[in-house]
Amino acid sequence: MEIHIHIHHHGHSGGELEAKLDNLAEFTLNFKEDVMANLDAATVQLQTLKVTLQKAFDEINAKIQSLVDAANNQTTTPEFDAALTDVVDLGKALDDIVRDAPPVP
Numbered sequence: 001m002e003i004h005i006h007i008h009h010h011g012h013s014g015g016e017l018e019a020k021l022d023n024l025a026e027f028t029l030n031f032k033e034d035v036m037a038n039l040d041a042a043t044v045q046l047q048t049l050k051v052t053l054q055k056a057f058d059e060i061n062a063k064i065q066s067l068v069d070a071a072n073n074q075t076t077t078p079e080f081d082a083a084l085t086d087v088v089d090l091g092k093a094l095d096d097i098v099r100d101a102p103p104v105p
Contacts (some may be wrong), residue, residue: 034045040042057094060094061091061095064087064088064091067084067087068084068088071084
């Protein structure tokens with residue numbers, strides 16, 4: 001991030017202008033620190049949300065797999081099979097929302 005400041009000098013004494021520049025420099029530094037602190041806080045929140053979503057995703061996939069395993073061991077109706085296929089497809093669609101991590105060499 002870059003901040004550009006243009007100062008127009010209109011008859012201010014050198015000391016007064018220097019004081020204003022010092023105040024502006026301090027404000028700029030504080031502003032940058034505030035922005036970085038907010039970004040750090042947002043990063044932590046996003047990382048926490050990712051862990052929560054991953055846990056939910058894993059639980060959903062485990063339950064879907066349990067349904068598939070149970071259905072494979074039972075005689076089911078076409079309606080059940082269609083509903084199960086829809087749930088499996090939805091699980092795959094959720095998985096496709098997030099790119100897979102690249103393989104580690």
